[in-house]
Every structure is written in C-alpha cells, then in structure tokens.
Amino acid sequence: MNKISIIKKIQLGQKTFPIENLLSELHFNFYCGKGGIKHQVILSTETSSLLNLLIDSGQIDNTLLAKNEVDKLPNLENKQRIFPYRYQILNSEECNNTYLIVFDIYEYREYYSCTVYGVLQIE
Numbered sequence: 001m002n003k004i005s006i007i008k009k010i011q012l013g014q015k016t017f018p019i020e021n022l023l024s025e026l027h028f029n030f031y032c033g034k035g036g037i038k039h040q041v042i043l044s045t046e047t048s049s050l051l052n053l054l055i056d057s058g059q060i061d062n063t064l065l066a067k068n069e070v071d072k073l074p075n076l077e078n079k080q081r082i083f084p085y086r087y088q089i090l091n092s093e094e095c096n097n098t099y100l101i102v103f104d105i106y107e108y109r110e111y112y113s114c115t116v117y118g119v120l121q122i123e
Contacts, residue, residue, distance in 0.1 A: 004060045004100065008033060009068045010119040019112045022105055026114045033121060034095045041090045043103055043114060051085035051102060060100075070102050070118035082106070085117065098122050 010030055017026055025044040032039060054060045066073040075081070083106035090099045102117045 003058065004054070004122050006060075006064060006068050006100075007121040007123060009070075010099070010121060012116060012119060015117070016113055016115045019105065019114050021112050022107060024105075024112065024114075026105075028101070028114075028116060030099075030119050032092065032095050032097055032099075034097060037092075037094050039090065039092055039094070039099070041088060041099075041101060043086075043088060043101065043105075043116070045086065045105060048086040048088040048103070051087045054087060065102070065118070068118060068120055070120070089122075 010033060012030060019026055023045060025042050027040060028043050029038055029040050031037065055062060062073060062076040065071070065076055070076070083104045085102055085104055088101045090101065092099065098121070100120045100122045102120070103114055104117070105112070105114045
C-alpha cells in the first residue's frame with residue numbers, strides 16, 4: 001500500500017457508541033461528502049487493525065492525523081495508551097471513494113464503548 005493522502009474529514013453527528021463487549025461489532029453509518037450517500041461499515045477488533053501498523057510502515061503519520069482533527073498530537077504519539085487506536089478501510093462502490101475510519105473499543109467500569117475519532121476520505 002502506498003502513502004495515504006487525506007482528501008477531507010467527514011463530519012460526524014455522534015462519535016461514541018455503547019457496545020456489549022470488547023468483541024462486539026458496531027454497525028456504523030456516515031454520509032459521504034459527495035452527494036450525501038449513506039455508507040455503513042461494521043467496526044470490530046476482528047475486522048480492523050492497529051493504527052500503529054500504518055504509522056510504523058510510513059503510510060501515514062501522526063502529524064497528518066492531528067491536522068485532520070483525529071485526535072491531539074500528544075494522544076496520537078502516546079505509545080503507552082491503554083486503548084490503542086484501530087483503523088478500518090472502506091472502499092465504497094456507490095461513490096468510488098475510499099475512507100479510513102479511526103476508532104477504538106474500550107471498557108470503563110464494566111461498560112463498553114466504541115469511539116470513532118475520524119472518518120477520512122483518502123486516496
């Protein structure tokens with residue numbers, strides 16, 4: 001895979017969603033920036049990878065993610081983070097766009113959540 005270029009960040013109405021456990025799937029919907037087409041992606045630990053894999057391979061860097069408001073740069077650079085960032089790529093056939101979804105799944109006081117940090121249209 002080549003170096004990832006971010007075209008734009010997709011605005012989200014909601015970022016945090018309750019889930020049943022750490023292995024749960026979240027059916028996540030968002031609208032693309034091209035014609036308002038609704039996309040659905042299933043986010044889970046099984047269908048995603050650690051974001052550090054993209055960063056370590058040089059395909060994307062923390063500074064670019066911070067500029068696109070995925071999270072603050074100190075948070076992105078923190079290697080000791082308890083809940084690591086995950087990513088999933090969606091290749092949409094409806095609008096011929098590719099999206100990078102950055103999220104994490106975590107537990108806090110026996111409640112589980114999925115936070116979507118950003119949906120980025122990429123090329």
